Amino acid sequence: MHAAPSLDDVADQLVGVFADPGILIGIPLALLGAVFMSFGAQYQHRGVQKVERLTRTDGGTGLTGGQLWNLLRRPSWVAGTVMLGLAIVCQLTALSFAPLILVQPLGAISLVITTLLNARISGHKPTGRSIAAISLCVAGILVFVTVAALYATETPVSDGQLITVLVILLVVAAILTALWLWLRSRIGALFYIVAAGIMYGFVATLAKVVISRIQSGDFEWLTVLCVVGVIAGTGIGAYFVQTAYASGPPDLVIAGLTVIDPIVAIVIGLAVLREAENAPWWAYIGFVAAGALAVAGVFQLARYHPQVVSDSQELPIERGSAGGPKSGAARLDEAVKKVWPEPPVRDRDDRAPR
Template identity: 45%
Template structure:
């Protein structure tokens, strides 16, 4: 079944540490992408494959990747100790840290509307975690449930892959963020699935397929994130990831994995309300962020 529920507090602490690492990783990666893109006049939202490959040689981008890697390790450790629907939403902590780091590095004042948007995101996710922690339980994962997850992910990978390689250059930051958030939600789910299968001593072909699907989702999701950095501020990217990612992962955890089968009507209603509040925050941030306004004016002037 998994570890004892007594480890849940440790899992939450590990998830918070993972969120801090994610925030610093996003900050450094965004700085590297912006520095690279300013060398060339860009009027579109997407990066070319050549530009993405060039980022690998930038120390700042590599530093961000190292932080991201540390965050993944900490998140996986948290997932081994607590249900998915408890751990995954805690990543919203990264939004607050990223907003402060970005404001300091760009010397951009955090405006009141931006602060309100960040508050909506954070409060919505925090309320969700508080309610989930009281009712979430580990479940035994069978092969049929796992095939459902893989089938949904395969469909999404095909759709996003086609969209990216056809209209990718016309996509905006929020679109990239949404795509990455959905994919990373599946990454978290598949990571939890593999951990559960190991606990259940079922590491066989189906589990290996999960690992392959996980790598595919990470790769395409990572590409989306780098393109989002080129057309939007890092706190918008993190806002989308820390809201859309857990909402997708939690939905799968509830519907497919059955981690919230003990939740009552009021709890489910509370989850829906908190999710709506968090999504409103992401939408507001995409509209009111001062750095987005600056970038839009700059591009209009260049054109």
């Protein structure tokens, strides 16, 4: 008779499933970051909506400097920013343990949490079509994570690869900025969501490189350029995200970010950083199929989200307003106000407090 396997043997077998044991640390950190992202997005969206109402200025074509300044005075927006900061810390820490193409897609769990939060707060209950769209997003990401967990590995990034990523980032940022300046009066939330997702995909890639080089003690001029790229990409992406909050519901924004962001990081990881170089051919087919499912889900959600449909039909439901009894998130927001009362917002044309 064979002895029953010990707990240590089972743990060793579990670790052996993955090419890198650090994944077992990176995955929980990435999931914790997704939770912070969900609550952070909800509170930032609420802050943007408040500033729009109080200043009587639509931010859907791009937030003004005055609106950005007023955001810093909204406790809900500041609380959301702190939560997103914690999400970034969790994500960066996860990147120090696990490959980029595994950590990034795990943010999809925040889509489910944000959808539930927004339904409670706005009163727009998910419809069958919107649930199907969300399911496509999550299913696509989960398929990718499963494949990536088995074949993703850490690979050293050469100077040539890093320069390639920086050049592509510069070109992409220039194109997105030009499109925004040219079409800002005609574009909607989907453009801002896609643009922010693209920028954050590059930010995650460069952040991963910076972490790896710091860990190896290789901090030189190219690493400094990466840090500059991270800061610039984060700033551009953050502006697009805040404008997206003024144009659409928070779960639509999160849906785009949790799909577009990892897809960009995936493409960079596969094509430039070679993080799945030893994966079989069917794994790449899985990557493509999973990405197609997730992207289709985003576009379906943008079309059939109940809050988007309600706004387009001009139904008597105020965007971002509560549709019933106060939710837990609403009560939490009131608690924040008691600790940190919101100051009055002043308009340039009306100096009286509102």
